[in-house]
Amino acid sequence: MHSIQDRLPVSIIIANYNYAQFVSRAIDSALEQSYGNVEVIVVDDASTDHSAEVIASCGPRIKPCMKKANGGHGAAFNTGFEASRGAIVLFLDVDDYLYPNAVSEIVARWDDETAQMQFRLHIVDQCEHVSDVFPPPEVPFDSGDVTPQLLRRARYQTTVTSGLAFARSALERIMPVPEQEFRQGGDGYLVTLAPLYGKVKSIDTCLGAYRMHGNNHSTFSEKLGQRARWRVEHDFHRLQALAHQAGDIGLEVPPDANLRDPTHIEERLASLCVDSQRHPVAEDSRLSLAAAGAAASMEMNVSLRRRAMLAAWFLSVGLLPRRMAQAVLSWKLVASSRPAFLTRISKTIRYVTG
Structure with a gap:
């Protein structure tokens, strides 16, 4: 040593x-x-x-x-x-x-x-x-x-x-x-x-x-929309830096790479759903993001049960009425907003699907 x-x-x-x-x-x-x-x-x-x-x-x-x-x-x-x-x-x-x-x-x-x-x-x-x-x-x-x-x-x-x-x-x-x-x-x-x-x-x-x-x-859980917008924009900066650096060594990054990333799509969906007026991507829709998120979830390196549950979560946020979708978003992204029964369920699911 x-x-x-x-x-x-x-x-x-x-x-x-x-x-x-x-x-x-x-x-x-x-x-x-x-x-x-x-x-x-x-x-x-x-x-x-x-x-x-x-x-x-x-x-x-x-x-x-x-x-x-x-x-x-x-x-x-x-x-x-x-x-x-x-x-x-x-x-x-x-x-x-x-x-x-x-x-x-x-x-x-x-x-x-x-x-x-x-x-x-x-x-x-x-x-x-x-x-x-x-x-x-x-x-x-x-x-x-x-x-x-x-x-x-x-x-x-x-x-x-x-x-x-x-x-x-x-x-x-x-x-x-x-x-x-x-x-x-x-x-x-x-x-x-x-x-x-x-x-x-x-x-x-x-x-x-x-x-x-x-x-x-x-x-800053009380500012879900602000947090989501910041993370979306941060991801765009990361993608731009990656594309530039990769280009320098002869590699290519697709411009839509973020749309294969469940974490990015989750924040982008939150931004659109919580505060659509300030959402940074004008052409986004809840349904298109939810479909992309469900597809990306199934490629994750986690258990099949966890992948399927995340895909179902994305689809529910895309298809539910906006107010219900906002609640489902908040329950996942802000632990303190969850009803007590959901907190108990989520802890069980975490270990069952680990």
């Missing part, structure tokens, strides 16, 4: 904006790694709270990058990567944290063909109580050469920022992140392009914690 440590320096880049209450936990988790050759870089994206004081208190154990103007997620990634030296690079969201064995487990499985490694995370609340696993254990990661899936539907089964590690050699081919298009969701850009330059490896154990709280971008 010592020879591997000498050969593979690792960088953990923590991007912070106004999360002074979480930044110490994230930094400590990076500094407490059992692996020896780790540098910790903290990018503060012009916070207006007391983040600067918390970061300064860490002294020389970390490399601070204090930005004077707020640039967003992608810009923070760019700043941190430019300051880093690691052969393996992790981007840790400041409200999440890693377990002490995370980097050791990653390095132990790393090889020269790896462009990206992904691992599961415990879902925790603000008090760090574990409530679940993300992605759910019954949803298998996609591993190996995922380029065919990217070229077909512009997505594969991966995870969020804090559950990822990248080869520097791959990042050098795709960075900097376009900062305007990826002010939020910079990880979406990285996971879409990095696999063009190597294999994706997966670890099914939890190596860190994904904190859910009221201020997460990913949890």
Whole structure:
């Protein structure tokens, strides 16, 4: 292991904006790694709270990058990567944290063909109580050469920022992140392009914690339409970046690849159904999206029962009266909106169809 440590320096880049209450936990988790050759870089994206004081208190154990103007997620990634030296690079969201064995487990499985490694995370609340696993254990990661899936539907089964590690050699081919298009969701850009330059490896154990709280971008459940529009537009930016990058290496991405992706279609259907006036694709109809979603569901890498249930869900949203369709959408996309009996049923279905 010592020879591997000498050969593979690792960088953990923590991007912070106004999360002074979480930044110490994230930094400590990076500094407490059992692996020896780790540098910790903290990018503060012009916070207006007391983040600067918390970061300064860490002294020389970390490399601070204090930005004077707020640039967003992608810009923070760019700043941190430019300051880093690691052969393996992790981007840790400041409200999440890693377990002490995370980097050791990653390095132990790393090889020269790896462009990206992904691992599961415990879902925790603000008090760090574990409530679940993300992605759910019954949803298998996609591993190996995922380029065919990217070229077909512009997505594969991966995870969020804090559950990822990248080869520097791959990042050098795709960075900097376009900062305007990826002010939020910079990880979406990285996971879409990095696999063009190597294999994706997966670890099914939890190596860190994904904190859910009221201020997460990913949890503004009371604004379902806004969330759906953002995700649809984010997918369009990812598709555009993928098409450009793939073209550079002689590959072609079909312009309608998103319409083979159940996750994209789900959000696009939500956007149209909840707030059709602000939906970004004028030619969409509920029925056409539902049919595309049902077809795409049957190609997913999950059990047949789960595929069939998702296909039926898409068709129900496409065919039901709008008010009923909105309720069905909300029950799936926003757990807190479900009636109690549906919550019980969904938990049973989750394990039966896993």
